[in-house]
Amino acid sequence: xxxxxxxxxxxxxxxxxxxxxADMVSxxxxxxxxxxxxxxxxxxxxxxxxxxxxIVEEFSQELRQGLAQARLSAPSPDAISHHAMDWLLDFALxxxxxxxxxxxxxxxxxxxxxxxxxxxxxxxxxxxxRELSTLNALPPLPQEAWQPALxxxxxxxxxxxxxxxxxPSHKALRLQQSKTVFDTVVLGTFARLK
Numbered sequence: 001x002x003x004x005x006x007x008x009x010x011x012x013x014x015x016x017x018x019x020x021x022a023d024m025v026s027x028x029x030x031x032x033x034x035x036x037x038x039x040x041x042x043x044x045x046x047x048x049x050x051x052x053x054x055i056v057e058e059f060s061q062e063l064r065q066g067l068a069q070a071r072l073s074a075p076s077p078d079a080i081s082h083h084a085m086d087w088l089l090d091f092a093l094x095x096x097x098x099x100x101x102x103x104x105x106x107x108x109x110x111x112x113x114x115x116x117x118x119x120x121x122x123x124x125x126x127x128x129x130r131e132l133s134t135l136n137a138l139p140p141l142p143q144e145a146w147q148p149a150l151x152x153x154x155x156x157x158x159x160x161x162x163x164x165x166x167x168p169s170h171k172a173l174r175l176q177q178s179k180t181v182f183d184t185v186v187l188g189t190f191a192r193l194k
Contacts, residue, residue: 005044007034017097060120077137081182092161139190149189
């Protein structure tokens with residue numbers, strides 16, 4: 001990636017996390033934060049929306065790949081949720097600004113990023129279903145039965161990440177809470193539908 005593009009993406013994430021909306025960042029403010037001339041922006045992006053989509057796309061790819069590796073490297077099926085959540089909490093801290101912006105855009109008023117973030121979450125849920133099924137970490141039920149359950153698990157995981165960004169000193173508690181939610185939702189879904 002071109003250095004100027006990287007600087008702009010990182011600066012946009014920092015500024016968007018500080019503002020109430022990603023749309024509130026001006027090109028001049030963005031260029032100043034990146035340490036670049038404001039005309040440099042158009043060498044790398046067609047619009048601010050293009051920039052924001054590039055940030056979400058990169059974030060989504062890193063997130064999906066990292067979670068897949070975390071799940072696949074878990075020592076046992078029972079440890080998958082803990083292993084994945086441990087990785088996710090660290091990832092959230094390392095990508096604090098983009099994480100905050102993505103979740104705010106997802107749950108805030110409709111905007112250019114809301115659809116992209118909603119699609120990212122749907123991809124994460126599909127990845128989770130595929131990987132957990134492949135690793136025999138879910139009791140046998142039709143895939144459509146697991147979709148609402150995994151959505152609840154993903155939502156809880158991202159709420160735990162936002163709390164972890166605010167106060168990373170309670171990681172062990174967040175891991176335990178996430179494991180409890182995972183086990184409860186999986187067992188509840190299986191008991192309800194078997």
